[in-house]
Amino acid sequence: MDNNAHILIVEDDAKIAALLADYFVAAGLRVTRVADGLAAVEAVRAHAPDLMVLDLMLPSLDGVGVCRAVRAFSALPIIMLTARVDEIDRLLGLESGADDYVCKPFSPREVVARVRAHLRRAAGMGQLAAGGLTSASSSSAAPPLLQVDRERMAILHGGVALALTPVEFRLLAELIANPGRVYSRQQLLDCAHDDQRDNNDRTVDSHIKNIRRKLAARLPQLDCLQSVYGVGYRFELPPG
Secondary structure (H helix, E strand, O other), X not given: OOOOOEEEEEOOOHHHHHHHHHHHHHOOXXXXXXXXXXXXXXXXXXXXXXXXXXXXXXXXXXXXXXHHHHHOOOOOOEXXXXXXXXXXXXXXXXXXXXXXXXXXXXXXXXXXXHHHHHHHHHOOOOOOOOOOOOHHHEOOOOOOOOEEEOOOOEEEEOOEEOOOOHHHHHHHHHHHHOOOOOEXXXXXXXXXXXXXXXXXXXXXXXXXXXXXXXXXXHOOOOOOEEEEOOOEEEEOOOOO
C-alpha cells in the first residue's frame, strides 16, 4: 500500500536527514528534504506528500509551529523527531496535531517501520470525493449525524469529512462504534497505537481535546464525547 509513497523529511541536521533519506529510498519510498520550518509548510502545499517526518527544533519555524500551520489545510500523518524527551514537549507536539513521536537517538529501521504503519492506516485519506461514501462502507453503528467510512479512514458529517489525524480517526471511530461504552485511557491508547511504546494517560487526553475541538467547530450543538471521572471516555448518541 505504501509503495512509492512520498515522504517529506524536515530536518536541519544534514547527516540525520541523509540517513533517513537513505533508509526510506531503500524501502521503496520517494523522498523530499527541507531544512527549515517555513520551507516545510510550503513543501506540503506544493508537493502534497503522503507523510512528514518533522524535527521539533528547526530554524524559522519550529516543529510545533509547522504542525499547527499544516493542520490548517492537511491531515497527512506527521511523525515528530525530538531530542527533548520530557513529557511537556511530547504532549505539546501531539496537541499541535502530530500523530506520533520518535526520540533521538533513534533506530532508522524503527522510523521506517513507523512510517509504514502510518501509511497503511492513512491509505485512502485524501482520496475522499464528494458522494464517495457508500452505505456498505459506513459503520452501521454510527449515529445519524456522523458516518464512519473505515475504508477511507474518514468520519463524515453531511457528507463532508472531519479534519482528523489518523490517530484521532481511530479513537473517534472506536468510540462511535460502541456508543455508551466507557473506555479507559489505556484501552484508547491500545486502539490508537498497535505497538508497545511508553505512552501515557495525558497523551489520550490531548487527542480527545483535539477531537472535541473539531467536533465543536462542525457541530457546536452536539456534546457526545463525554469524560467519565477517574476512568476515561465514552461516546453518547445524540437524542432523536
